[in-house]
Structures are given as C-alpha cells and as structure tokens.
Amino acid sequence: MVAMRTAEKCGMLGLLSRGCDADVPVEVMGLKFPNRVGLAAGLDKDGDTIDALGRLGFGCVEIGTFTPRPQFGNPQPRVFRLIPHEALINRMGFNNPGIDAGVANVRKSQTFRGIVGINIGKNKDTPNENAADDYLACLRKAYPVAGYIAVNLSSPNTPGLRDLQGAAASARLLETLKTEQLKLAAEHCKQVPLLFKVAPDLDEEQIRDLSRVFLDGGLDGLIATNTTLDRAAVAVHPRADEAGGLSGRPLMQKSTEVLRAFASHLGGRIPIIGVGGISSLEDAREKIRAGAALVQIYTAFIYQGPKLVRNLARLLPLVVLACLCGNALL
Numbered sequence: 001m002v003a004m005r006t007a008e009k010c011g012m013l014g015l016l017s018r019g020c021d022a023d024v025p026v027e028v029m030g031l032k033f034p035n036r037v038g039l040a041a042g043l044d045k046d047g048d049t050i051d052a053l054g055r056l057g058f059g060c061v062e063i064g065t066f067t068p069r070p071q072f073g074n075p076q077p078r079v080f081r082l083i084p085h086e087a088l089i090n091r092m093g094f095n096n097p098g099i100d101a102g103v104a105n106v107r108k109s110q111t112f113r114g115i116v117g118i119n120i121g122k123n124k125d126t127p128n129e130n131a132a133d134d135y136l137a138c139l140r141k142a143y144p145v146a147g148y149i150a151v152n153l154s155s156p157n158t159p160g161l162r163d164l165q166g167a168a169a170s171a172r173l174l175e176t177l178k179t180e181q182l183k184l185a186a187e188h189c190k191q192v193p194l195l196f197k198v199a200p201d202l203d204e205e206q207i208r209d210l211s212r213v214f215l216d217g218g219l220d221g222l223i224a225t226n227t228t229l230d231r232a233a234v235a236v237h238p239r240a241d242e243a244g245g246l247s248g249r250p251l252m253q254k255s256t257e258v259l260r261a262f263a264s265h266l267g268g269r270i271p272i273i274g275v276g277g278i279s280s281l282e283d284a285r286e287k288i289r290a291g292a293a294l295v296q297i298y299t300a301f302i303y304q305g306p307k308l309v310r311n312l313a314r315l316l317p318l319v320v321l322a323c324l325c326g327n328a329l330l
C-alpha cells in the first residue's frame with residue numbers, strides 16, 4: 001500500500017492507467033460507475049490509497065470496514081497465502097483507524113473519478129444488541145462523502161457478527177438504517193444507496209428469508225459475498241485449519257451459487273455486486289450470468305496485480321453485451 005501511494009505521488013502509476021481510456025461507464029443504483037470492476041473491502045482499510053487504486057483501473061474502490069472507534073484487530077500473523085490455490089485465509093478482525101479518520105481520508109483523495117464505497121461495521125466490544133448504534137454512527141459520518149455505504153454483516157472475524165444476518169435481526173437493522181438514510185438524504189440533498197454485504201455460508205432457506213427482508217425493507221443493493229468458513233476446497237493444504245475467512249479461487253463456486261440464489265429471489269429488483277473468487281474474465285462472466293450488475297475483486301488482485309483489473313474493465317462490456325444477446329460463446 002505504501003509503494004502504491006508513493007508511486008502515485010511520483011506520477012509513476014500514470015503509465016499503468018493508459019488502458020483505462022477504454023472504460024465503458026455503467027449506471028447502477030443511480031450511480032455512474034466508470035466501469036464494472038471494483039476493489040472489494042478490506043484492502044484499503046484506512047481509505048488512504050483511493051487515488052492510487054483508481055489509477056490502476058478500478059471504477060469503484062470500497063474502503064473499510066470502518067468501526068465507530070479505531071481498533072487494532074487480531075494479533076499477527078492474521079493473513080495466510082495458500083499459494084497453489086491462489087487463495088488467502090484472513091482473520092484481520094477489522095483493524096481500522098475509525099470512521100472519522102476514514103472520512104477525513106476520503107476528503108483528501110484528489111484524482112479518483114470513480115465511486116467510493118464506504119464499508120461499515122461494529123466494534124468488537126459492542127454487543128450485538130447495540131450493533132445498530134455502531135452502524136448508525138458510521139452511517140451518519142460516512143454519508144456526506146460516500147458514493148454508497150456497505151453494511152458488513154458477514155465478516156467471520158468479529159465474533160457474533162454473522163448472527164445479524166438472521167431474518168429478524170437484519171429486518172430490524174435495515175429498518176433503522178433506512179429511516180436514518182431518509183433523514184440524511186433530506187439533510188444532505190443527495191441519495192446515497194445502502195447495501196448489505198452477506199456471507200457465502202448461507203443455506204437456501206436463509207437466502208430466501210433474507211431476500212424477503214431485503215425486498216420488504218427497500219434495500220438498495222446487495223454485495224455477495226464475503227469470505228467463507230468452509231475449507232472443503234482446500235482441505236489438503238497445511239494452512240487449511242487456520243482460523244478466519246477463505247477467499248480467492250476456492251471461493252468462486254460457492255459464492256456464485258449464493259449470488260445466483262439471491263438473484264433468483266430478488267428478481268432484478270435489487271442490484272447485486274458479485275464478489276468472491278473472481279480470478280479471470282471467465283469468472284467475472286459467471287458472476288454476471290448469475291445476476292451481478294458489477295463485480296469486485298480482492299485476492300486475485302493480490303496474486304495477479306493490476307493487469308487483471310484492466311483486462312476485466314476492458315472486456316466485461318463485451319461479456320455483458322454477449323449475455324444480453326444470449327451468446328454463450330463469449
């Protein structure tokens with residue numbers, strides 16, 4: 001991250017950004033994205049590398065997760081590479097400088113012309129009964145500077161967080177946040193979409209119940225999915241038993257199945273950002289075909305670097321066109 005920021009300041013990333021001229025903008029949730037490829041949350045945890053990431057071709061950079069108060073996260077080591085699988089296991093635990101610092105960093109970004117998503121969560125020591133207060137505090141602070149706000153209910157590294165994905169708990173939280181969103185929209189004269197980010201470790205019944213909650217509650221967008229606790233796809237790797245969430249290629253199939261199930265229940269009424277295991281154009285195509293309007297990457301960016309971002313940004317418009325025309329060859 002330091003290297004990227006330094007290279008950006010010295011003007012060295014400009015050379016890499018030449019391919020971005022081919023961007024084909026797309027409108028989703030009332031926002032104009034320069035292209036369909038976003039950086040998933042959890043890499044730019046502080047929100048201080050937005051300009052550099054934009055230069056590398058991302059049309060959207062989702063920063064955070066931010067909590068109301070700063071926190072250190074879990075002790076290191078807390079990220080592990082499973083190289084043969086092009087995967088990561090992480091148990092970072094929401095290390096972040098707090099929402100105030102995050103917002104200040106967004107205000108400092110100068111050159112990024114894409115969408116900044118701000119991902120919010122609760123502090124580790126906030127009990128779930130009071131989680132809504134944490135989300136509300138972050139929502140109020142993030143609202144003026146965010147392109148969209150992603151409510152993270154799905155990190156496996158904050159104990160109990162995923163319980164908020166229960167139908168009753170998520171319905172209550174959504175109602176609270178939508179009420180606040182209405183007030184903030186009037187106060188700031190702008191509509192900032194509210195998205196929920198879900199886990200891939202959900203069964204069909206949970207997906208059906210959550211979809212009903214999202215439709216009834218007027219959710220603006222869905223991000224599917226976060227990392228998985230499932231280790232079936234990497235069982236033989238010596239690091240497979242490290243605690244945390246698994247991301248990268250072994251997540252692709254499971255995450256896409258969950259995306260597809262949500263898409264079929266939501267019936268196109270709530271746009272979906274597809275994330276989880278994308279490491280090629282073919283994978284991104286699968287997400288689009290499963291119902292995603294936009295895609296995000298994280299782990300494959302770590303392994304493959306900026307070339308993947310530019311390739312996806314350049315070629316996805318063709319894929320979308322082919323999907324619309326029912327052409328399975330592309």
Ligand SMILES: Cc1cc2nc3c(=O)[nH]c(=O)nc-3n(C[C@H](O)[C@H](O)[C@H](O)COP(=O)(O)O)c2cc1C
Binds near residue numbers: 043064079119249276
């Ligand atoms: C090291 C690491 C940290 C992450 N931190 C966050 C986070 O703070 N908030 C969040 O919503 N997702 C976080 N994620 C999940 C990613 O945003 C993404 O949903 C997941 O990695 C699946 O995408 P991928 O297979 O392309 O990596 C993190 C992922 C990794 C690998």
